[in-house]
Amino acid sequence: MFILPGIVGLVSLIFLRPFEFVESLRGVPFLYVFFTLAVFGYVVDVRLGRAQLRFAPQWRWVLGFLAWCLLTLAIAQPSQLPAASFALAILGFLFFVIAHGVQTFRAFELVAAVVLGCALLISAVCVHQGTQPFTCIAVAQGEERASRGESDGRPCKTPDECLPDSPDPELQYRCERAGIFDITSIGGGRVRYVGVLQDPNEAALAVGVAVPIAFGFYERKRSRWRLLLLLATVLLVGMCVLMTESRGGQLVVLAVLGAYFIKHYGWRGVAVAAIASAPILLYGGRSGAEADSSSTERIECWWEGMYMFRTHPLFGVGFDRFTDFHYLTAHNSFVLAPAELGFPGMMLWTAIVYLSVKIPWSALGRYASWPQAAVARTWAMSLLASWIGMIVGVFFLSFDYHYVLWIWFGLTGAFYAAVKTHDPEFDVRMTLRDFAALGSFNVMLIVVITLYTRWKTGG
Numbered sequence: 195m196f197i198l199p200g201i202v203g204l205v206s207l208i209f210l211r212p213f214e215f216v217e218s219l220r221g222v223p224f225l226y227v228f229f230t231l232a233v234f235g236y237v238v239d240v241r242l243g244r245a246q247l248r249f250a251p252q253w254r255w256v257l258g259f260l261a262w263c264l265l266t267l268a269i270a271q272p273s274q275l276p277a278a279s280f281a282l283a284i285l286g287f288l289f290f291v292i293a294h295g296v297q298t299f300r301a302f303e304l305v306a307a308v309v310l311g312c313a314l315l316i317s318a319v320c321v322h323q324g325t326q327p328f329t330c331i332a333v334a335q336g337e338e339r340a341s342r343g344e345s346d347g348r349p350c351k352t353p354d355e356c357l358p359d360s361p362d363p364e365l366q367y368r369c370e371r372a373g374i375f376d377i378t379s380i381g382g383g384r385v386r387y388v389g390v391l392q393d394p395n396e397a398a399l400a401v402g403v404a405v406p407i408a409f410g411f412y413e414r415k416r417s418r419w420r421l422l423l424l425l426a427t428v429l430l431v432g433m434c435v436l437m438t439e440s441r442g443g444q445l446v447v448l449a450v451l452g453a454y455f456i457k458h459y460g461w462r463g464v465a466v467a468a469i470a471s472a473p474i475l476l477y478g479g480r481s482g483a484e485a486d487s488s489s490t491e492r493i494e495c496w497w498e499g500m501y502m503f504r505t506h507p508l509f510g511v512g513f514d515r516f517t518d519f520h521y522l523t524a525h526n527s528f529v530l531a532p533a534e535l536g537f538p539g540m541m542l543w544t545a546i547v548y549l550s551v552k553i554p555w556s557a558l559g560r561y562a563s564w565p566q567a568a569v570a571r572t573w574a575m576s577l578l579a580s581w582i583g584m585i586v587g588v589f590f591l592s593f594d595y596h597y598v599l600w601i602w603f604g605l606t607g608a609f610y611a612a613v614k615t616h617d618p619e620f621d622v623r624m625t626l627r628d629f630a631a632l633g634s635f636n637v638m639l640i641v642v643i644t645l646y647t648r649w650k651t652g653g
Contacts, residue, residue: 196239197295200232202308204288208597209312209400211389215342215375225284232291239295248614250293250607251622252549259542260286263513266535270512278513285600293607299569302612303414305605306407306573313404314427317434320385320397323373324437330356331368331378339380341392345372385437390597398435398443399587400598403580405431405450410576414569442590446583453579492525492590497647499529503536503640510536514595527588528639540636543594547585548632549624550606554578556622557613570613577606 207228213219239245260282267278296302330350331343350356356367371379379385384394391397408427412420428451435443498520502511516524516534524530531540557574561567584602593599613620 195235195244195295195298195301196242197232197235197245197291198301198304200228200230200235201292201295201305203228203231204291205305205308205601206312208288208390208601209309210315211387214388215377229287232295236291236295245295245297248294248297248611250610251553251624252293252546252603252607253290255542255545255549255624256286256289256603259539259546262535262539262542266509266511266539267513267515269509270515274514281514281595285595285597288597288600289604289607292601292604294611296608297611297615299573299612299616302573302605302608303411305608306410306576309601309605310404310407310411310427313401313407314430316387316391316397317401317430319374319377319387320401320434320437321430323371323377323379324383324385324433326371326373328369328383329372331370331372332365333368335364335366339392341378341380341386341388342376343368343370343372343378344376345378381439383437384439385434394438395440395442395591396593396596396598398438398440399446399584399591399593401431401434402443402446402450402587403583403598403602405447406454406576406579406583409454409579410572413572413575442587445590446587449586450579450583453582454575457575491522493647493650495520495522495525496529496643497651499524499526499533500640500644500647502533504644506536507532508536508538510534510539516592523592525590525592526643527591527593529643530592530594532636532640537636540640541633544632544636545624545629546603547581548628549622550603551578551581551585552628553606553610553622554581557609557620560620567617570616573609573612577609581606 203224207224213222213224236245240247263282264275264279267274292305296305328350329345330348331345333340333343348356350369353367353369356369368378369382371383371385373379373385375388377386377388380394385397386392386394387397391400405427408424412424414420432447435447499516502516502519510532511519511534513534516530524533528540528544531543535543554574554577557570558578561570561574564570580602584599587593588599610620610622
């Protein structure tokens, strides 16, 4: 398929961001190059009959969601529309290219392999970073959270030890770990990557939801090398999540492992998954005053988000404007959506998530007794486990517009297209009953979060 080079380039670019640390690559318009390759490749594939004009179940809801985002911003802050339009166009393009350009299981497995490879490379960079000693890191003034910095080699335990005799007014110092490509830790040693994964929590989520892909490749062909790949993935990702000290990341790993162990061992698999995740649960995450402070801040963010929703229930405060009303983001995708986009926006976003879960769930049910559909069952289980982990993770992160999430939307749509190629009767859609149940769930979720935050904050 001629579209694959463009898709592989886009996915690799978003995950790895090589221009962040390779000086010679800066200024090269990779985004436009890969977009052009993808569009050109799709046109060629359609003309040659290698792809059909077939739409994924989420496509209407995706268009509706993107349009609603722009509408809320047009009402709240129209001057920000040009920048927002570009950001939302990237999200939409990512989904449509992946979901509609990949229409065979061979192409699906290639894209899945690229995602897994990116996750392993990011995990390796983070693990290496976590094994480095604390040294003094110089960064420009006002860039204390920058993901890259230059280590001067001086060992340290606190930032105060890094103050030079004659401080450069253009620099400030941190005491952190510096790894490959001068990527540095944050918050006293929490490992991370660059770009859209420079937050340790987001890096942990991104690599955690990729673990089921390794399970999928092993299920497809149970060879020694694929078993080694699976074990290496679980070990490397587990170490990465451990070093990010992300409590949400721990839950993601536990969720994806639990999904597989429940499949094989029933509910006893929960205990097996807990044992497998024990090292991360015991030694990962933050504790003490710092963890308590983080939890308090998170609850305050949820409370503020619910207040924004109560005062702007229809259109919200506007796309990407949460931090205009509060100094921190929502730290919960199910809070961010109603706060910024109102209840209709929440319904549109959760509808995309719901359909992305329903696709693999429906495939598992339909092909449970079809011997010839082993490949569909394998990747349906892999995607379902990933989505279980993703939903757990985004409950503690503002991930509604994150590129990684939208890549997974596209990957699920690609799976649907691959299944349709072999079974044209396979169909997944949002029924009226689904929509009513989703609306009831969203109302209940808003009520529960509101009551919980009111209780915790005394509001």
